[in-house]
Amino acid sequence: MAKHSRRDFLKTSALIGSATLGLSSTAKAAPENVLSEDRMGVLVDTTVCIGCRKCEWACKSAHDLPTASIETYDDRSVFSNVRRPDDKALTVVNEYQSITSDKLPINVKVQCMHCDHPACVSACIVGAFSKKENGSVVWDTDKCIGCRYCMVACPFQIPAFEFEKALKPDIKKCDFCINRTASGKIPACTEICPVEAITYGRREDLIRTAKEKIKNYPHRYINRIFGEYEVGGTSWLYLSSKEFEQLDFPKLGKDPAPGVSEAIQHGIFSYFVPPVALYALLGGIMWINKNKKHNETDTEN
Amino acid sequence: MKTKILLLIITLPLLLIAQNKIDPSHQNQALKCNMCHSCEIPTKEKLCLKPCPRDKMVTIEQTPGESPNVITIDHLRSQTDLYKPVKFSHRVHAEMSGFGSGCKMCHHYNPPGKVIGCSDCHEASRKRTDISKPDLKGAYHQQCMNCHRQWSGKVECESCHALNNSKQASVAVQEKAKQGNIVHPKIAAPEIVKYDTPKANGKIATFNHNDHTKTFGLDCENCHTDQSCNKCHAKNKQASLSSRTVADKHAVCDNCHNVKTNCSMCHSNSVKPGFSHVARTGFDILKNHSKLTCNRCHTTKAKFSGLKADCSLCHGTWTKENFKHAVTGLQLDEIHSDLDCTECHQEKNFAKPTCKNCHEDKVYPKDKPGKMIKK
Incomplete structure (x- = not known):
C-alpha cells in the first residue's frame, strides 16, 4: 500500500476537483475497492468457542496494543458485562447464558465484520477506507481527517476513535491482520484459537463448510449463517445454536448498508441539477421580493 | 517388433x-x-x-482394556511451546466412553481396519486449503473441551497441560493414570425409582428399573443414549433438573410407552409393584412360558402389543392326538384323555377349564381330571 500524506491528499483532491469541475461524473469506487472471488473470510462457530479469550490477547500482541499477561485472560468474571470492541481492544469475546442451565454458555467473538459492501468505505469523505482484494476493509491513517463518519455509518458500530489522544488521534478497528497476511501468515486470532472455533479461509469455501455443518448437525445449529447475506454479505461469518439477535447481533436486512445513504447523497448532487434548482428557486424568491419592494416604494412615492 | x-x-x-x-x-x-x-x-x-461418512462406518474391534493406557500427544511440539505435551489417559477415557456412545465419541471416523487417531485425518498446519475439517490442534481441543468444560466449567490450559518450566512431567491426574489406578467408580443401577410429581391424580410415578433391565432384557444404551458426562457431573444438577419440561421428563418413556393416554401405567397414589404378567394380562406366564423371552410371543418390535389370548396363534391347532397334556403338569387319566380339548377348554385361551359339560358338582382346580406330576 502506497503511503500518502495529508498534503498529497489535498493536492490530489484539488487537482481532481478542478479537473472534474462541471463534468459531474458519477462517483465511482476507487480501483482498490474490489470484490475478489478469492477473498478470504473467517467462519466463527459459536458452538465450538470455549471463551478462553486467547484471541483477545493475540490481537493486542499483534497490533502492539498494551496487554496484560496471557494467564490473566483465564479470568471469566469479565463476562458479567457485555463488552464492545474499542480503540484498546479490537476484538472481545462475550458470554451468553443458555436458557436451559444444563446447556453450555454461548461465547461470541466480536470484531469488524469486513463487509463486502462496506458502509465505512462509502461514508469516508477522503477515501481513506478501502476494501482490499483479500477481503479486508482497511483505512489509511495518513489520509484520515478524523471526521468519524465511518463510526456513524457502520451497521455494526465497530470503528473506534482514540478520543484520549490529543495529537494525531487515529481510527481503530480490526484490520484483518493485513500486515500478517501480507507476509503469508494468518490473522493472529485465527492462529492462536486452541479449538479452531475461528477458521480462516476463502469465503466461498467457508460458506460451503458452514452449510455442510448445518446439514450434518441440524440439532446443533440453526439454519442460518450470519454474514452470508446480511448487509450484502460480510467476510466474517457466524454459526450459532441460537437466533443471532438473541446474541446481540444487530437485526439487518440483506441490502448493502451504503445503498440508502449513497442513493440519497448521489441523488442530491446528481448532474448538479438539484443544487442549481435550489439556487434558482432562492434567486427567484429574492427577485420576486425585490420586485415587490420596488413596487411598494414606487407606490409610496 | x-x-x-x-x-x-x-x-x-x-x-x-x-x-x-x-x-x-x-x-x-x-x-x-x-x-x-x-x-x-x-x-x-x-x-x-x-467426505467422512462419519458414524455410518465406525468400527473399532478393540475393548477399552486392550487399548493403550496413556498416549503422549506431542504431534504439535514446537520450540516456543508454553506447555509440555499432554499425557492423555486413554484407557480411562475409553472405559468412560461406555456410558456414552462408546469409542465413536472420539473416533468419529474409523473405517474397518486399524484404529485411527486424530492425526491421521486432521492436518497439522492451520494454514491450509481444505478447511472442511478442523486442523489437528483444533480437533484435539474440540474433542477434549467438549466434555471437560461441561462438567468442570474450566477452560484453563493447565488442567491438561503442565507448564514447560515446571518440574512436573505432566498434570497430577495424568501421572496417576500412568500408574493405572484411576477407574471410574461403578455406576450402581437403581432397582426402583420413585418420582414425586405434581399430577393431582397419581402423585407418585414409579419406574421399575429392575424390570426394564432384567425382566424385559433392555441394554443400558437402549434408554441411556448418547449420555454426556454432564448428565451426572453437571455443575448445578438441581437447576438443570428443574428446568426440564414435562415433555423432557416423558421423552425416554415415550420411546416405548404411549405417555399421552397411558398415565396410570406409572402414575398412582402409591408406589406401584413390579411387573407381573398375570396381574397385567390375566395370563400367567410363570407356569409354562417362564423361559421364553418377551419377543418370542410379542413379535412386533419395541412396542409390546397385547396378544389375543389365543394359544393357537403360536401353537397352531392342538388336538387330543398331537398334544401331550402331561407337559402342563397334569397327566390326564384314561377317560379324560379320550375327550376333545374343547370339552373342558371351552374358551380359546385355555385358562379356565370347566367340568360342567359332564360333571355338575365338580370344579377345577379343586377336582382334577388326572394326577399332578412334576414337569
Missing part, C-alpha cells in the same frame, strides 16, 4: 489386474465400494473419496 508386441500383450492384462487389485486392508470387509468412493473404479492416484 514381434517381441515388443508379445511383451505388450503380457504386460497389459497384468497392468489391468494391478489396477483392480484391492488394497489388502480392504480385504475381508463386507463393504460396498461406493460407501467411500464416488467413482466406480478408484485407483491409487485417483481415490475419489467421499
Whole structure:
C-alpha cells in the first residue's frame, strides 16, 4: 500500500476537483475497492468457542496494543458485562447464558465484520477506507481527517476513535491482520484459537463448510449463517445454536448498508441539477421580493 | 517388433489386474465400494473419496482394556511451546466412553481396519486449503473441551497441560493414570425409582428399573443414549433438573410407552409393584412360558402389543392326538384323555377349564381330571 500524506491528499483532491469541475461524473469506487472471488473470510462457530479469550490477547500482541499477561485472560468474571470492541481492544469475546442451565454458555467473538459492501468505505469523505482484494476493509491513517463518519455509518458500530489522544488521534478497528497476511501468515486470532472455533479461509469455501455443518448437525445449529447475506454479505461469518439477535447481533436486512445513504447523497448532487434548482428557486424568491419592494416604494412615492 | 508386441500383450492384462487389485486392508470387509468412493473404479492416484461418512462406518474391534493406557500427544511440539505435551489417559477415557456412545465419541471416523487417531485425518498446519475439517490442534481441543468444560466449567490450559518450566512431567491426574489406578467408580443401577410429581391424580410415578433391565432384557444404551458426562457431573444438577419440561421428563418413556393416554401405567397414589404378567394380562406366564423371552410371543418390535389370548396363534391347532397334556403338569387319566380339548377348554385361551359339560358338582382346580406330576 502506497503511503500518502495529508498534503498529497489535498493536492490530489484539488487537482481532481478542478479537473472534474462541471463534468459531474458519477462517483465511482476507487480501483482498490474490489470484490475478489478469492477473498478470504473467517467462519466463527459459536458452538465450538470455549471463551478462553486467547484471541483477545493475540490481537493486542499483534497490533502492539498494551496487554496484560496471557494467564490473566483465564479470568471469566469479565463476562458479567457485555463488552464492545474499542480503540484498546479490537476484538472481545462475550458470554451468553443458555436458557436451559444444563446447556453450555454461548461465547461470541466480536470484531469488524469486513463487509463486502462496506458502509465505512462509502461514508469516508477522503477515501481513506478501502476494501482490499483479500477481503479486508482497511483505512489509511495518513489520509484520515478524523471526521468519524465511518463510526456513524457502520451497521455494526465497530470503528473506534482514540478520543484520549490529543495529537494525531487515529481510527481503530480490526484490520484483518493485513500486515500478517501480507507476509503469508494468518490473522493472529485465527492462529492462536486452541479449538479452531475461528477458521480462516476463502469465503466461498467457508460458506460451503458452514452449510455442510448445518446439514450434518441440524440439532446443533440453526439454519442460518450470519454474514452470508446480511448487509450484502460480510467476510466474517457466524454459526450459532441460537437466533443471532438473541446474541446481540444487530437485526439487518440483506441490502448493502451504503445503498440508502449513497442513493440519497448521489441523488442530491446528481448532474448538479438539484443544487442549481435550489439556487434558482432562492434567486427567484429574492427577485420576486425585490420586485415587490420596488413596487411598494414606487407606490409610496 | 514381434517381441515388443508379445511383451505388450503380457504386460497389459497384468497392468489391468494391478489396477483392480484391492488394497489388502480392504480385504475381508463386507463393504460396498461406493460407501467411500464416488467413482466406480478408484485407483491409487485417483481415490475419489467421499467426505467422512462419519458414524455410518465406525468400527473399532478393540475393548477399552486392550487399548493403550496413556498416549503422549506431542504431534504439535514446537520450540516456543508454553506447555509440555499432554499425557492423555486413554484407557480411562475409553472405559468412560461406555456410558456414552462408546469409542465413536472420539473416533468419529474409523473405517474397518486399524484404529485411527486424530492425526491421521486432521492436518497439522492451520494454514491450509481444505478447511472442511478442523486442523489437528483444533480437533484435539474440540474433542477434549467438549466434555471437560461441561462438567468442570474450566477452560484453563493447565488442567491438561503442565507448564514447560515446571518440574512436573505432566498434570497430577495424568501421572496417576500412568500408574493405572484411576477407574471410574461403578455406576450402581437403581432397582426402583420413585418420582414425586405434581399430577393431582397419581402423585407418585414409579419406574421399575429392575424390570426394564432384567425382566424385559433392555441394554443400558437402549434408554441411556448418547449420555454426556454432564448428565451426572453437571455443575448445578438441581437447576438443570428443574428446568426440564414435562415433555423432557416423558421423552425416554415415550420411546416405548404411549405417555399421552397411558398415565396410570406409572402414575398412582402409591408406589406401584413390579411387573407381573398375570396381574397385567390375566395370563400367567410363570407356569409354562417362564423361559421364553418377551419377543418370542410379542413379535412386533419395541412396542409390546397385547396378544389375543389365543394359544393357537403360536401353537397352531392342538388336538387330543398331537398334544401331550402331561407337559402342563397334569397327566390326564384314561377317560379324560379320550375327550376333545374343547370339552373342558371351552374358551380359546385355555385358562379356565370347566367340568360342567359332564360333571355338575365338580370344579377345577379343586377336582382334577388326572394326577399332578412334576414337569
